[in-house]
Structures are given as C-alpha cells and as structure tokens.
Amino acid sequence: MENVDVVIRGGVVLPMKGRGAIDDGLVAIKKDVIVYVGKASKSPRFIAEKVIEGKGKAILPGLVNCHTHVSMTLFRGLAEDQPLLRWLRETIWPLEAKLKPEDIYVGALLGCLEMLKTGTTCFADMYFREDMVAKAVQELGLRATLAPGIIESQNAAQTEKMLEESIIAAKKLHATAQGRIRFQLGPHAVYSCSPELLKRIHKAALRLRVGLHIHLAESEDLARQVKEKYGVTEIPLLKKIGFLGPSVLAAHCIHVSKQEIKTLAKHQVKVAYNPVANMKLAQGMPSIVDLLEAGVSVGIGTDGPASNNSLDMFQTVKTASLLQKIRYRDSTVLPAHQALEMATRDGAKVLGIENIVGTLELGKKADLIIIDLKKPHLLPVHDIYANLVYSATGSDVDTVMVNGKILMENRQVTVTDEEKILEKAQKTAQNLLVH
Numbered sequence: 001m002e003n004v005d006v007v008i009r010g011g012v013v014l015p016m017k018g019r020g021a022i023d024d025g026l027v028a029i030k031k032d033v034i035v036y037v038g039k040a041s042k043s044p045r046f047i048a049e050k051v052i053e054g055k056g057k058a059i060l061p062g063l064v065n066c067h068t069h070v071s072m073t074l075f076r077g078l079a080e081d082q083p084l085l086r087w088l089r090e091t092i093w094p095l096e097a098k099l100k101p102e103d104i105y106v107g108a109l110l111g112c113l114e115m116l117k118t119g120t121t122c123f124a125d126m127y128f129r130e131d132m133v134a135k136a137v138q139e140l141g142l143r144a145t146l147a148p149g150i151i152e153s154q155n156a157a158q159t160e161k162m163l164e165e166s167i168i169a170a171k172k173l174h175a176t177a178q179g180r181i182r183f184q185l186g187p188h189a190v191y192s193c194s195p196e197l198l199k200r201i202h203k204a205a206l207r208l209r210v211g212l213h214i215h216l217a218e219s220e221d222l223a224r225q226v227k228e229k230y231g232v233t234e235i236p237l238l239k240k241i242g243f244l245g246p247s248v249l250a251a252h253c254i255h256v257s258k259q260e261i262k263t264l265a266k267h268q269v270k271v272a273y274n275p276v277a278n279m280k281l282a283q284g285m286p287s288i289v290d291l292l293e294a295g296v297s298v299g300i301g302t303d304g305p306a307s308n309n310s311l312d313m314f315q316t317v318k319t320a321s322l323l324q325k326i327r328y329r330d331s332t333v334l335p336a337h338q339a340l341e342m343a344t345r346d347g348a349k350v351l352g353i354e355n356i357v358g359t360l361e362l363g364k365k366a367d368l369i370i371i372d373l374k375k376p377h378l379l380p381v382h383d384i385y386a387n388l389v390y391s392a393t394g395s396d397v398d399t400v401m402v403n404g405k406i407l408m409e410n411r412q413v414t415v416t417d418e419e420k421i422l423e424k425a426q427k428t429a430q431n432l433l434v435h
C-alpha cells in the first residue's frame with residue numbers, strides 16, 4: 001500500500017505516448033509527480049488524500065499553447081475584419097503605447113483564466129513586460145514560457161532599454177514558481193529587428209541559457225520588404241547570422257520554400273502553427289505536413305486573443321487539422337490523434353520541456369485535464385480522439401491539475417476569485433479606450 005495525494009480512478013486515460021487509450025484507467029499523483037498510470041485493475045493499492053471519480057470521463061495531458069500574446073485579451077473584438085497592417089497601425093499599436101504594467105497584468109489574468117477554464121495548462125507568450133504576465137501565471141498556477149518582446153525602435157536608447165529589461169526579467173524569473181515559469185528572449189520578427197540586434201539577442205540568450213521566440217515568415221508583404229532590404233529572405237538571413245538552433249521557437253513559418261524547410265529541419269528549429277490566426281488575418285496556409293516530413297517539431301498555438309479571438313485550444317486544434325486537409329486537398333492528413341499529439345506531447349517538445357510534461361508518464365509532472373464525456377455532443381465514443389478533436393470544446397473541461405495542484409474542479413476555479421478578474425478586466429479595457 002502506498003500513500004499518495006490524488007488518485008483519479010476509472011475513465012479513459014490517454015497518456016499521449018502512442019495511440020493507446022487505457023479503459024478503466026487509474027492515475028496516481030504524489031506531490032507534483034505522476035507515480036502511476038495504467039489499468040485500475042492492475043494498479044497497486046493506493047491510500048489517497050483525495051480520490052477523483054473518472055468514470056465517463058477522459059483523462060489526458062493538459063494542452064500546450066505554443067504561441068500567444070495573452071494580455072491582448074483586452075483588445076478582443078476591437079476593429080475586426082481589417083487588413084493586418086491597418087489593424088496594427090490604427091488600433092493595436094496606439095493602444096499598446098498606452099498600456100501600463102498593471103493593464104498587462106490584468107489582461108494576463110483574464111487570458112490565464114480563460115486558458116485554465118479551457119484545458120490549457122502551459123503556454124508560450126511573447127509581449128512587453130512579461131514580469132507582469134509571470135505574476136498572473138504565478139497566481140493562477142499555470143505553467144508558461146515567457147518571452148519579453150523586443151522591437152527595434154527609431155530611438156536607439158529605447159531599443160537598448162527594451163533589451164536590457166528583457167535580460168533582467170529573464171535573469172530574475174527564469175526557472176521560478178517551482179519551475180513552472182521559464183523565460184526566453186523574444187525578438188519580435190526579422191522585419192522589426194535589424195540583423196545586428198538579432199545577433200545581440202541571440203548572444204544574450206546563449207549567455208542566459210534561455211531559448212528564443214520569434215515571428216517568422218508570417219506575411220508575404222513583410223517578407224518581401226526583408227528581401228528588398230537585405231537581399232535574402234528571412235530564414236537564410238537568420239541562418240547567415242547564426243541565429244537558428246534547437247532552442248529557437250518560430251511562430252508561423254507560412255511562406256517557406258522547400259530549401260528553407262530543410263534549413264529549419266537541419267537546425268532543429270521548433271515551429272508554432274497558428275491556424276485560426278493565419279486564416280483570420282488571411283496570411284496563408286502553412287505546409288505543416290511538409291515540415292513534419294522534413295523532421296521539424298511542430299506545436300499548435302492560438303496566437304493573440306485579438307487575432308483568434310479565443311484562447312480555447314480545442315477550437316484551434318480542430319482548425320489545425322481542418323486547415324491542413326484543405327491545404328493538401330487530402331482528408332487523411334493531420335488526423336485527430338496526431339492533432340491532439342501536437343497539442344500535448346509535441347507542444348512540450350517545441351518548448352523544450354518534453355522531459356517534464358506533455359504526456360502522462362511515470363515521473364513526469366502532473367499537468368492533466370479531465371473531460372466529462374456525458375454530453376450530447378460527445379457521445380457515443382467510437383473514437384475518443386475524434387470526439388476530443390472534432391466535437392469537444394474547452395468548456396467540456398471539467399477538472400485541471402498543474403504540477404500536482406488542482407486549479408479547477410467540476411468547473412469551479414479553486415485558485416482565484418473568477419468574478420473579480422472578469423470585473424477588473426472589463427474596467428481596464430474600457431479605461432484604455434476612453435483615456
């Protein structure tokens with residue numbers, strides 16, 4: 001007999017290690033670690049502080065959102081259905097210029113709450129003042145990889161300040177909150193940072209032993225500008241300056257040639273695929289199947305909540321599969337099981353934390369979600385992966401655990417006052433528009 005903290009008994013367990021599903025499974029958690037995953041009938045006897053009844057439910061790793069700007073929840077629904085540059089220039093950039101650190105914190109609280117309530121346990125973020133996002137992550141108990149965004153300003157002193165502040169935040173906050181918070185540096189994009197600045201950021205990241213998070217090959221127009229300015233496209237430019245490597249997380253990678261895909265694979269660059277934002281901003285359809293065939297690791301991201309407009313990964317995972325089917329005119333590509341794998345195991349790999357989370361395995365941290373299948377849109381269960389990817393939404397998530405701690409149970413958030421966050425966020429967003 002073994003003493004543990006939590007036992008989840010019964011239900012279908014999806015470890016996401018392979019295609020298998022364990023009917024009438026059992027997961028046992030001691031402190032922050034998974035100590036048993038398998039058949040309930042074959043498990044040792046556990047004495048648990050808490051037993052969760054899993055019958056009629058699916059238990060799987062928490063979803064990993066590989067690219068977002070979580071504080072942009074405040075801009076959700078503003079100036080919709082516009083061309084990308086006009087939307088940025090006329091609405092987003094002027095509002096971002098007014099953002100105070102406290103606003104970024106409130107936006108992050110709202111985004112973290114939304115992610116928690118829709119089954120995302122870990123996310124990668126890029127934005128200003130990630131120390132404020134870290135505060136929200138710390139409070140709500142999620143796991144995150146945060147990249148302070150760096151954009152080259154006309155004013156050199158301003159750029160220096162941004163770089164310096166990013167380095168200070170990374171130094172101070174990387175590997176904090178019981179290891180839940182990690183940092184990267186976030187050069188915004190090749191079109192918004194000069195090669196010299198990119199080189200300096202790359203060097204700083206090496207020194208700090210943190211990764212890099214960048215937007216890459218998102219827009220055809222902006223890529224053309226890069227080519228006109230430097231004579232080469234974004235990926236060869238990054239290769240030339242020695243920027244590419246296994247700890248680079250590149251968001252989008254839509255407009256890439258066969259040769260560029262080979263370069264990404266050779267340097268083991270990780271890719272975040274953001275299907276909903278790519279469609280909404282009409283940027284194009286990434287060739288994910290080609291990237292995967294070349295051996296590139298790909299995770300899934302929502303992108304910012306102002307260009308999605310949701311942080312519900314279930315919606316995005318469904319779209320991830322559908323967009324590839326239409327991209328290749330082939331209904332067999334990116335099947336449900338693979339899409340869910342990209343949102344769990346592969347997402348963890350893309351963030352370099354596959355040894356810690358991403359699957360339900362002995363010794364891994366207990367980041368998991370429980371989904372109630374007793375719903376009209378989730379029955380019958382002929383194919384559990386198809387139900388989760390094509391039929392489920394984030395609001396079907398019943399219970400969420402991160403690092404062994406229950407953050408939501410039976411849809412009741414246990415770590416914060418939900419009402420207060422909603423009120424604060426509404427007020428902050430209104431104030432931003434008025435003042």
Ligand SMILES: [Zn+2]
Nearest residue numbers: 215251303304
């Ligand atoms: Zn983005």
